[in-house]
Structure formats: C-alpha cells, structure tokens
Amino acid sequence: MKPTLQAVADAVGVSRSTVSNAYSRPDQLSATLRERILDAARQLGYPGPNPTARSLRRGFVGSIGVLFTSQLSYAFTDPFAVRFLAGVGAAAERHGTSMLLVPLPPAVTDARQAVENAAVDGFCVYCVADEEWALDVIRQRGLPFVSTAARDDASADERFVGIDERAAARSAAAHVAGLGHRRVALLADSVLPDAPAGPLTVAGVDQVPHPTTRGRLSGFADAFAEVGVGWAELTLVNVPGNSRPAAAAAIAGLFDQPAPPTAVLAGSDVLALGVLDALAARPAHDRPSVSVTGFDDVPEAAAAGLTTVRQPAEEKGRIAAELLLDPPADAAAGHVLLPTALVVRASTGPVPRS
Amino acid sequence: MKPTLQAVADAVGVSRSTVSNAYSRPDQLSATLRERILDAARQLGYPGPNPTARSLRRGFVGSIGVLFTSQLSYAFTDPFAVRFLAGVGAAAERHGTSMLLVPLPPAVTDARQAVENAAVDGFCVYCVADEEWALDVIRQRGLPFVSTAARDDASADERFVGIDERAAARSAAAHVAGLGHRRVALLADSVLPDAPAGPLTVAGVDQVPHPTTRGRLSGFADAFAEVGVGWAELTLVNVPGNSRPAAAAAIAGLFDQPAPPTAVLAGSDVLALGVLDALAARPAHDRPSVSVTGFDDVPEAAAAGLTTVRQPAEEKGRIAAELLLDPPADAAAGHVLLPTALVVRASTGPVPRS
DNA sequence: GCTAGTCTCTGTATCGATACAGACTGGATC
DNA sequence: GATCCAGTCTGTATCGATACAGAGACTAGC
Numbered sequence: 001m002k003p004t005l006q007a008v009a010d011a012v013g014v015s016r017s018t019v020s021n022a023y024s025r026p027d028q029l030s031a032t033l034r035e036r037i038l039d040a041a042r043q044l045g046y047p048g049p050n051p052t053a054r055s056l057r058r059g060f061v062g063s064i065g066v067l068f069t070s071q072l073s074y075a076f077t078d079p080f081a082v083r084f085l086a087g088v089g090a091a092a093e094r095h096g097t098s099m100l101l102v103p104l105p106p107a108v109t110d111a112r113q114a115v116e117n118a119a120v121d122g123f124c125v126y127c128v129a130d131e132e133w134a135l136d137v138i139r140q141r142g143l144p145f146v147s148t149a150a151r152d153d154a155s156a157d158e159r160f161v162g163i164d165e166r167a168a169a170r171s172a173a174a175h176v177a178g179l180g181h182r183r184v185a186l187l188a189d190s191v192l193p194d195a196p197a198g199p200l201t202v203a204g205v206d207q208v209p210h211p212t213t214r215g216r217l218s219g220f221a222d223a224f225a226e227v228g229v230g231w232a233e234l235t236l237v238n239v240p241g242n243s244r245p246a247a248a249a250a251i252a253g254l255f256d257q258p259a260p261p262t263a264v265l266a267g268s269d270v271l272a273l274g275v276l277d278a279l280a281a282r283p284a285h286d287r288p289s290v291s292v293t294g295f296d297d298v299p300e301a302a303a304a305g306l307t308t309v310r311q312p313a314e315e316k317g318r319i320a321a322e323l324l325l326d327p328p329a330d331a332a333a334g335h336v337l338l339p340t341a342l343v344v345r346a347s348t349g350p351v352p353r354s
Numbered sequence: 355m356k357p358t359l360q361a362v363a364d365a366v367g368v369s370r371s372t373v374s375n376a377y378s379r380p381d382q383l384s385a386t387l388r389e390r391i392l393d394a395a396r397q398l399g400y401p402g403p404n405p406t407a408r409s410l411r412r413g414f415v416g417s418i419g420v421l422f423t424s425q426l427s428y429a430f431t432d433p434f435a436v437r438f439l440a441g442v443g444a445a446a447e448r449h450g451t452s453m454l455l456v457p458l459p460p461a462v463t464d465a466r467q468a469v470e471n472a473a474v475d476g477f478c479v480y481c482v483a484d485e486e487w488a489l490d491v492i493r494q495r496g497l498p499f500v501s502t503a504a505r506d507d508a509s510a511d512e513r514f515v516g517i518d519e520r521a522a523a524r525s526a527a528a529h530v531a532g533l534g535h536r537r538v539a540l541l542a543d544s545v546l547p548d549a550p551a552g553p554l555t556v557a558g559v560d561q562v563p564h565p566t567t568r569g570r571l572s573g574f575a576d577a578f579a580e581v582g583v584g585w586a587e588l589t590l591v592n593v594p595g596n597s598r599p600a601a602a603a604a605i606a607g608l609f610d611q612p613a614p615p616t617a618v619l620a621g622s623d624v625l626a627l628g629v630l631d632a633l634a635a636r637p638a639h640d641r642p643s644v645s646v647t648g649f650d651d652v653p654e655a656a657a658a659g660l661t662t663v664r665q666p667a668e669e670k671g672r673i674a675a676e677l678l679l680d681p682p683a684d685a686a687a688g689h690v691l692l693p694t695a696l697v698v699r700a701s702t703g704p705v706p707r708s
Numbered sequence: 709g710c711t712a713g714t715c716t717c718t719g720t721a722t723c724g725a726t727a728c729a730g731a732c733t734g735g736a737t738c
Numbered sequence: 739g740a741t742c743c744a745g746t747c748t749g750t751a752t753c754g755a756t757a758c759a760g761a762g763a764c765t766a767g768c
Contacts, residue, residue: 002496004754015718020756029716047495051473052410053754056723061406062471063454072447076440086430093426093457098472100417100454103447117416118452119405119473141401142356303657358724369748374726383746407724411753 003044011040023049055119063098064088064324065120069131072103078242078270079298080313081126084148087317088124095325097121104134112137124148124320130193130209144327146320149212159323159334161316165212168309168340169219172293173265175307175342177227180351181263181291185235185254186220187275188213188267189242197250200238204231216267216295235261239271247274248281255279255288262290262351269294269301269308276304276347291348305346312338357398365394377403409473417452418442418678419474423485426457432596432624433652434667435480438502441671442478449679451475458488466491478502478674484547484563498681500674503566513681513688515673519566522663522694523573526647527619529661529696531581534705535617535645539589539608540574541629542567542621543596551604554592558585570621570649589615593625601628602635609633609642616644616705623648623655623662630658630701645702659700666692 009016014037021028022037029037041048055061066088068075075081085099092099102118104111115123115137123138125131127149138145146159176184191200191208205221208214221231239250247266251274254260266272272294279287294301297310319336328334363370368391375382376391383391395402409415420442422429429435439453446453456472458465469477469491477492479485481503492499500513530538545554545562559575562568575585593604601620605628608614620626626648633641648655651664673690682688 006754016754017719017756017758018717021717024756033716045494048470049756050410050754051471052406052415053723054471054756055473056404056406056410056725056754057756059723061473063473072453073440073444076436076443082430082436086427089430089455089457090427092455096457096459096468098454098456098468099426100452101443101446102452103443103450105450114450114452116402117405117408119409119415119417140399360724370724371726371728371749372747375747378726381745387746403726404724407753408726409753410724410755411726413753 003046005046005049008037008041008044008046011044012037020049060121061119062096063100063120064092064321065100065102065115065118065123067102067104067115067123067125067131067134069104069125069127069134072101074242075101075126079300080268080270080296083298083313084126084317084320087314087319088321089317090314091318091321091325095321097325108133116141122146122324124317124324127210127212144324146323148316148320149210150215151211157331157334159327161319161323161336161338163311163338163340165215166219166222168311169216169265169295170223171219171340171342172295172307172309173220173223174226175344176263176265176291176293176348177223177229179263179291179348182227182229182351183235183259183261183263184224184229185237185251185261185264186217186267187237187239187247187251187264187271188217189239189271191217191236191238195238195240197238197240197246198253200236202236213267220265237264239274242268242270244270244274244277247271248278251275252278252281255282255290260288260290262288263348264290264292266292266294269296269298269306272306272308272347273300273304276306289349289352291351293348297343301343302345307345307348308343310341310343357400359400359403362391362395362398362400365398366391374403406473414475415473416450417454417474418446418675419454419456419469419472419477421456421458421469421477421479421485421488423458423479423481423488426455428596429455429480433654434622434624434650437652437667438480438671438674441668441673442675443671444668445672445675445679449675451675451679462487470495476500476678478671478678481564481566498678500677502670502674503564504569505565511685511688513677515670515677515690515692517665517692517694519569520573520576522665523570523619523621523649524576525573525694525696526649526661526663527574527577528580529698530617530619530645530647530702531577531583533617533645533702536581536583536587536705537589537613537615537617538578538583539591539605539615539618540571540621541591541593541601541605541618541625542571543593543625545571545590545592549592549594551592551594551600552607554590556590567621574619591618593628596622596624598624598628598631601625602632605629606632606635609636609644614642614644616642617702618644618646620646620648623650623652623660626660626662626701627654627658630660643703643706645705647702651697655697656699661699661702662697664695664697 005019006016009019019037022034100120102114104114122143123145125147148162150162205217237250239247264275272292275292294306294308297308301308359373360370363373373391376388454474456468458468476497477499479501502516504516559571591604593601618629626646629646648660648662651662655662
C-alpha cells in the first residue's frame with residue numbers, strides 16, 4: 001500500500017495539514033521544514049497528494065470533458081473533428097487543464113450514465129447527432145458547457161461557438177447555381193435517423209432533426225429557390241455516417257439514372273471527397289462531369305481541389321475551450337459566430353453541354 | 355447548491371446506503387423503493403452520485419491517461435499520433451473507460467506535477483522525446499503503464515507495445531542501398547536535445563539519447579555498413595520537431611552543396627513529406643532527383659507516393675490500451691512486437707547517372 | 709513592558725460517496 | 739414451534755486529502 005499524507009505527517013512528527021501545505025502552499029511553512037517533509041515523503045515513497053481526494057475536497061477536478069455524440073473512435077477519423085480537438089488541446093494547454101474524452105455507449109441509458117460519471121469541470125459538446133439528452137444531463141449536473149451547434153431552444157446564457165450554417169451553405173449553393181446548375185443533388189449525413197443510404201424524399205427541410213444538417217440544407221435550398229428550383233426538385237441523398245466510403249456508396253447509383261445531377265452539394269468535405277472517390281472509380285469514358293462542393297475545408301480538400309466552405313476548425317475548438325475555462329462576464333460574449341468563406345477550387349465548373 | 359446523496363436519503367426517509375445502492379447495486383433493494391428513491395432524486399434535482407467522491411471511495415477512476423511527451427496540440431498535428439489515439443479510443447470504448455489527455459508544461463518540474471495530478475488508473479505513454487522522468491513519476495504513483503518505446507532499462511514486468519525499430523529501418527535502408535545509393539542523408543527529429551536544424555556530426559549512433567530515433571538510425575546505419583558505407587560517411591541531419599516545414603527547412607541547403615546526397619532516409623513520414631516539399635519548392639530545372647523514404651506509412655504517404663516502412667498505428671494504440679485495461683496474466687504477453695513492412699512507392703529509384 | 713503584527717504550525721470539520729457487517733422481516737422447511 | 743434462509747435495509751468506518759480558524763512563539767515599535 002502506498003503511504004498517505006498522514007503517514008508522512010507521522011514520520012516527520014507534524015500535522016497532516018502541514019504536510020498538505022508543504023505540497024500545496026509552500027508559503028505556509030518554513031523552507032527547512034518543507035524540505036524535511038519532502039525528504040521524508042521521498043524516503044517513504046509517498047507519491048504526492050492523491051488527485052481524487054484533492055479534487056473532492058477542493059471541489060474541482062482540473063479537466064474538461066469533450067463530448068462527441070458518436071463513437072469516440074470515429075472522432076479521430078474525421079479530419080474536422082481532429083482539428084477541433086487540436087484547438088481544444090491548445091486552450092487546455094494554456095490553462096493547465098486536462099481533456100477527458102468520454103466514449104458514449106450506443107444505448108442512450110448507458111450514454112447518460114457515462115456523462116453523469118465523467119469527472120470534469122465542464123464540457124465542450126461537439127455535436128454529431130442529436131445531443132439534447134447529453135445537454136440535459138450536463139445541466140442536471142450543474143456543470144458549465146459550450147455547445148457547437150446552434151439550437152433553437154438555447155437559453156441566452158448558454159455558451160456557444162459556431163458559424164451561420166445556413167448562410168455559409170447558401171454561399172456554396174449560390175456559386176453552383178451561378179454556374180448554371182439546375183439538376184442538383186444534396187448529400188448529407190443522417191438526414192433522418194436510421195434512414196437508409198441513398199436518395200430520400202423529405203417533405204420539407206424543417207423535417208430534418210439535426211440542427212447543423214438542417215441549417216446547411218436550408219442554405220442550399222435558399223440559393224436554389226432564388227433561381228426557381230424548389231425543394232422538391234432537388235435530389236436529397238442520405239448517407240448513414242460521415243465517411244468517404246459511405247458517401248461514395250450512397251451516391252454511386254445516382255449517375256446512372258436518366259437526367260443525373262450535374263452538381264452535388266455535400267454537407268461536409270468528407271462526404272464530398274467520397275463523391276469524388278465514386279466518380280474516380282468509374283472508367284474514364286463513363287465519368288460524368290459533375291461539380292462537387294464540400295463543407296469545412298479540411299486539409300485534404302485543398303489537395304483534392306475541392307470547392308468548399310471554409311470554417312476555422314481549430315479556432316472553433318480553441319474558442320469552445322476558452323469560453324468554458326474563462327467565461328466572459330458578458331453573456332452576449334459567450335455566443336461566438338465565426339466567419340466562413342467560400343473557397344472555389346477545381347471541383348466546380350459550368351454545366352457541361354451535352 | 356446541488357443536493358447530495360444524503361439529501362435524497364433524508365427526503366425519502368431511508369439511509370444513505372440505501373440511496374447509494376439504488377444507483378450502484380439495484381439488486382440490493384426492492385424495485386419499488388428504488389423507484390421511490392429515484393423519483394425523489396429527480397424531484398430534488400440530484401444529479402447522481404458525485405464521480406469524484408465515488409472514485410475516492412472505490413479506489414479507481416475509470417479513465418486512463420495518454421501521455422505525450424510533447425505539446426498536446428502537437429499530437430493532433432501528427433497523423434501517426436492521431437491514428438494511435440484512435441486505437442486507444444477504440445479500446446477505451448470497448449472497456450467503457452475514458453481517456454484523459456494531459457498537456458505537459460514545458461518546465462520539467464511542472465510537467466512532473468501534471469503527471470502526479472492526473473486522476474487516472476494508468477497511463478499509455480506515447481514517446482516523443484525522452485520520457486524517463488514521466489515513467490519515474492508513474493512508477494512512484496504505483497500506477498500501471500504501457501510504453502511504446504523500447505527502453506534499455508525496461509524491467510521484465512513493464513508492458514510495452516512497439517516494433518523492432520532497428521530491423522524495420524534497416525529494411526528501408528537496404529532497399530535504398532540496393533538501388534545503388536551511396537551518398538545518403540539521414541533525417542531525424544531531435545537527434546540531440548537542443549541541436550540546431552541542419553547537418554550534425556555525431557560520433558556514433560549510440561550518442562543519440564532517444565531510443566526510437568537511435569533504433570531507426572542504427573537500422574539505417576546497419577544496412578549501409580553492409581555495403582561498405584560507414585557511419586561517418588552518412589550525412590546526419592537534425593530537425594528540431596517532427597513537422598513538414600521544419601524538415602523542409604533543415605534539408606533545403608543540402609542539395610546545393612557539392613556532391614549532394616542522392617537519397618534521404620527520414621525517421622518519419624512527416625519528415626519525408628517535408629523533404630518532398632523542399633524538393634517540390636525548387637524550380638523544375640534545378641530539382642535534383644533524390645530518393646526519399648519515410649517511416650510509419652501515414653495516410654498522406656500513399657497519396658504522395660512515398661516509399662516507407664509501414665507500422666500499424668491504430669493497432670499500436672489499441673493494444674497499448676488493451677494491455678493497460680486487461681493485463682495479460684503472463685508477463686511475457688505484456689511485451690508486444692508488431693509487424694512492419696517495407697512499402698515501395700514512387701519516391702525511391704535508382705541513382706541518376708549524371 | 710505591553711500591544712500589535714508576522715510566521716509557523718495544529719486541530720477539527722468537511723468534501724460526497726461506498727464497503728461491509730449485521731439487524732430485521734417474513735416465509736419455507738422439518 | 740424452532741431453524742434456516744433469502745431478501746431488504748441500516749450504521750459505522752473509511753477513502754485521502756484541504757479549508758479555515760486559531761494557538762504559540764517571536765520580532766517590532768513605542
């Protein structure tokens with residue numbers, strides 16, 4: 001058994017408090033006594049104050065949770081999520097705080113428990129799918145949190161960092177519409193929960209539950225509505241999961257149909273890259289010329305020449321963590337909208353005349 | 355103030371133990387009482403047992419630490435580290451364990467404290483630089499750990515997952531030597547602590563402190579010794595930090611010297627990609643034909659056509675976490691050597707005749 | 709010589725739970 | 739009717755520290 005603080009106190013012949021002070025408040029005791037205590041501790045093999053006991057007494061832990069409402073292992077495959085994490089990490093570093101990554105079991109009951117049991121001082125919630133239940137648990141615990149998806153029911157004092165999804169998406173769609181495209185497919189991850197991969201009919205964009213997806217699809221729809229293309233005329237394609245192969249699989253059949261789309265607007269770069277993969281997989285003579293746009297501007301996008309909407313990933317993570325660790329006095333400052341920019345590359349062009 | 359377990363007990367009129375059991379051991383009380391207790395808890399807004407208090411009493415935390423002996427934000431920029439993290443995450447997920455990422459302050463004293471204060475049940479130590487001090491602290495705390503760098507002084511019962519760095523590196527160098535290259539540069543990160551970027555003279559490979567780097571350089575040297583090229587004839591180039599720009603900067607001047615190297619063996623893919631960057635940055639007419647090899651086979655390597663040594667990154671992380679969370683009874687099984695493979699791509703070729 | 713003030717150090721209360729041994733019921737068993 | 743047992747619930751000890759008020763000793767100042 002490792003010795004405790006009490007053991008050190010006994011060995012030196014001082015009180016427990018004094019040993020504690022030797023570690024945590026050196027100014028509270030003489031330098032010589034402190035040295036004697038630390039020496040004794042070394043001799044006994046005392047590993048220093050137990051972090052858990054200390055946290056209990058102090059009332060805080062010194063680490064923040066990062067919550068991905070998806071498989072944790074997925075998060076590391078998503079380049080945007082990784083940049084986000086890097087941002088959180090940079091802020092955590094500055095504050096001397098650790099980051100706790102909490103994997104969520106598939107069953108909601110278990111997932112709730114995982115959030116309840118996380119020893120953290122607050123959460124950065126990175127929203128992949130619906131996360132209301134997670135926010136409920138966090139509120140219940142009375143912990144502060146920062147969300148990255150705008151929610152309709154967010155109360156004014158809830159901190160948030162994100163972008164204007166709708167306007168950003170609109171800029172990409174307007175670019176494509178301006179190039180003359182009218183037969184267009186919209187590709188998004190988990191449009192409806194449990195929907196199968198492939199084309200999907202949804203009465204209106206307001207039926208889409210996930211706010212980020214809904215925001216982006218709304219933006220796409222806005223731009224096309226302006227040029228006279230209604231929601232019903234757009235082909236909505238569902239991808240179950242944000243991955244290149246899933247996107248490639250979901251989109252593949254579309255180009256063999258009569259009157260295939262001349263442009264695909266994807267809800268993320270990863271999906272867009274999957275579309276490019278699907279196109280590249282076809283023999284050269286049977287490869288339609290399709291304009292493709294993504295969203296996020298992950299590092300891979302530039303190499304692939306993908307037209308996309310840039311949003312500052314690392315910044316998002318950094319600010320999320322800063323808002324959590326160093327809350328602004330002014331509630332309004334807790335609501336940060338980051339800038340986005342349309343980045344036009346080679347993957348979009350005018351409609352081919354056939 | 356959030357209510358405690360005691361408050362719920364008082365409200366229902368049962369003992370604290372019973373409320374605790376309602377949460378942690380449902381079989382210890384009747385279903386009806388349990389319901390009554392949980393109802394009361396809901397009404398009072400009791401957030402469930404305090405994770406810290408629970409950890410203190412139970413004696414374990416339910417999370418494992420991942421230690422990067424470097425900037426935490428750096429870890430997310432290194433594709434190999436990210437794949438490693440994904441592996442750890444996958445294992446953590448399976449075990450219902452969280453991952454704590456602990457940023458280490460630059461000063462060693464502070465860094466020691468960070469490791470001392472981390473509330474975890476064990477550590478996966480991902481070695482970037484010298485980490486002996488970190489292992490010391492972990493041992494002192496009596497926590498289990500898994501290391502990913504073979505150390506000379508590792509005691510038999512210390513768990514480890516890694517590769518045979520020397521043999522793996524040798525395979526790459528043998529390939530290059532086989533192609534006829536004799537004027538060769540070896541590029542490595544932090545060959546000596548605080549050494550400047552660029553060519554560096556080191557008496558022997560055994561002078562290199564970091565075991566991973568030393569292993570790889572030894573392997574390179576082995577293969578060239580076999581074809582009659584001694585250590586002193588190899589150009590050793592130091593890069594302070596494992597990044598593309600740093601590698602490009604460190605190598606740049608080399609190609610303008612008389613008798614420049616015809617091949618560069620890099621200690622990692624990131625460094626090798628930096629070399630390719632440096633070459634690509636030169637005007638086409640002044641771009642020497644240089645063979646380049648990397649190490650790791652990160653995702654970007656394939657796209658760049660980089661010849662490299664593949665090691666299973668995700669597997670490494672996964673196994674590290676498994677060894678920690680589910681220690682093998684047999685000590686020998688706690689020492690895992692993963693397979694490596696030379697992957698020949700376009701970045702290596704025969705020596706150009708000039 | 710007396711009051712104040714500064715340095716050190718101590719003692720007690722407390723953080724919020726869980727473990728474990730045992731007490732109490734009520735029914736089954738012989 | 740005594741014994742046993744399973745099913746429930748309670749009480750006490752404990753996990754390992756920190757906060758905070760206050761006690762002594764010592765130096766200064768007047």
